[in-house]
Amino acid sequence: MSASDPQSWSGEPAEFDDYAAEYEGGLDNPIKRLLGSSPDQFIAVKARWLLRREPALRTGGLAVLDYGCGVGSLMRVLIRLGAKGAFTGCDISTGMLRQVERRWPRDLGAPPQLAPQQGARTPFADASFDIVMISAVLHHVPVTDRPAVYAELGRVLKPGGRIYVFEHNPRNPLVRYVTARTPIDQNAILLDASEVRHGLLDAARYTLDTDYLMFMPPGLAFLRGVDPLLAWLPMGGQYAIKARKAA
Numbered sequence: 001m002s003a004s005d006p007q008s009w010s011g012e013p014a015e016f017d018d019y020a021a022e023y024e025g026g027l028d029n030p031i032k033r034l035l036g037s038s039p040d041q042f043i044a045v046k047a048r049w050l051l052r053r054e055p056a057l058r059t060g061g062l063a064v065l066d067y068g069c070g071v072g073s074l075m076r077v078l079i080r081l082g083a084k085g086a087f088t089g090c091d092i093s094t095g096m097l098r099q100v101e102r103r104w105p106r107d108l109g110a111p112p113q114l115a116p117q118q119g120a121r122t123p124f125a126d127a128s129f130d131i132v133m134i135s136a137v138l139h140h141v142p143v144t145d146r147p148a149v150y151a152e153l154g155r156v157l158k159p160g161g162r163i164y165v166f167e168h169n170p171r172n173p174l175v176r177y178v179t180a181r182t183p184i185d186q187n188a189i190l191l192d193a194s195e196v197r198h199g200l201l202d203a204a205r206y207t208l209d210t211d212y213l214m215f216m217p218p219g220l221a222f223l224r225g226v227d228p229l230l231a232w233l234p235m236g237g238q239y240a241i242k243a244r245k246a247a
């Protein structure tokens with residue numbers, strides 16, 4: 001399948017349009033309720049990890065794409081935590097993109113640039129971004145469509161740029177329990193970190209690096225120091241893959 005051929009795309013954007021207005025409801029599940037953690041607290045774990053990996057995000061000057069940005073939570077939380085830069089979001093769901101603008105807090109300034117996707121394909125020129133993030137998207141992409149996504153991530157990334165993939169870790173039994181009971185994940189097919197690494201490497205040349213995150217409930221700030229100590233252990237609730245493209 002070609003990334004430039006939306007006709008051969010089997011994903012269904014309408015499924016996500018249905019969740020756009022009530023996005024937090026779609027994320028609701030019994031464990032998050034039990035832990036009392038808000039969706040933003042889960043996103044903040046990824047944002048803090050990314051800021052440690054990319055300190056230049058704090059000084060600005062980088063072009064950052066959030067691929068499959070949903071309602072824009074990762075960009076919003078990153079900026080709240082001190083990230084600066086030229087942020088752009090894209091998604092196959094125009095309903096989600098409308099929500100980014102509607103929900104963007106006024107005190108953060110103008111919302112990010114936004115663009116709809118045609119299947120995997122984005123409207124951006126080759127080598128447009130220093131950083132491409134893709135968070136909680138791949139498990140929604142049908143397996144046969146995933147190579148087109150990896151190809152597109154590599155196409156829009158500058159030489160020397162970095163892709164950051166955040167995904168639910170299927171090796172963690174709690175994650176499997178939760179995703180089976182979360183409305184937005186009803187059609188999800190979870191994927192192991194090794195599948196992501198192979199998919200990326202089939203599309204371009206990268207230096208890869210994997211961390212596991214979310215060993216502790218995100219709402220408990222005093223346990224935050226635990227995650228970096230366990231990043232090597234493939235049992236965290238999430239994993240994060242950094243892929244640095246050859247210069």
Ligand SMILES: C[S@@+](CC[C@H](N)C(=O)[O-])C[C@H]1O[C@@H](n2cnc3c(N)ncnc32)[C@H](O)[C@@H]1O
Pocket residue numbers: 011013016017067068069070071072073074090091092093096117119120134135136137140141184
């Ligand atoms: C669970 S949400 C994650 C949103 C956001 N990245 C975050 O971390 O909050 C999944 C998003 O992936 C989008 N999506 C699903 N399939 C996609 C695809 N094939 N390409 C791009 N986005 C896709 C959906 O429209 C939805 O906004």
